[in-house]
């Protein structure tokens with residue numbers, strides 16, 4: 104038995120998603136008037152994120168966060184309870200003022216991921232969401248007070264459930280960010 108929880112969705116291994124999943128609803132944790140977000144289709148690039156800014160359930164080391172096209176996401180109930188957590192962040196995380204859960208994160212500035220919203224599928228009772236594909240920002244746990252001496256155990260556990268640990272994003276996503284930077288700088292393709 105490990106002394107830490109990665110995240111309740113993955114502590115007992117990954118549950119494979121359904122490639123034909125039509126979408127579903129997310130709810131915040133308020134028992135009265137919960138915020139509801141409706142998502143068309145599945146999430147993509149779903150991952151465990153160890154960074155300090157993504158929403159993590161109490162006691163979990165990681166967030167589970169994936170992206171959907173902005174056009175596929177809509178707030179369908181109690182949107183008046185949402186507020187932006189940090190207006191200076193790249194990802195503007197819209198959280199419920201009452202329970203603190205992050206319902207979606209949006210990028211408004213010029214960025215490789217502009218046009219995508221960041222969402223947490225654990226907030227849904229629907230089954231079939233894409234399973235996490237990798238673990239990102241793993242070393243960021245240390246910035247939040249996690250002992251460096253236990254990082255080997257964290258990375259071993261991630262690998263044992265099939266999540267490759269990275270200290271930034273996965274190579275695919277880092278390549279997208281770099282491609283965007285190259286285009287902005289007007290670089291010719293080699």
Ligand SMILES: N[C@@H](CCC(=O)N[C@@H](CSCO)C(=O)NCC(=O)O)C(=O)O
Pocket residue numbers: 152153154155156157168192193194195239240243246
């Ligand atoms: N060490 C920092 C890293 C934070 C960070 O850069 N997080 C990424 C990933 S979030 C989802 O994968 C990011 O893109 N952040 C932009 C933002 O959060 O607005 C830390 O731990 O805070």
Ligand SMILES: [Zn+2]
Pocket residue numbers: 131132133137138199200201202203204
């Ligand atoms: Zn709430």
Ligand SMILES: [Zn+2]
Pocket residue numbers: 152153154155156157166240
């Ligand atoms: Zn994050």
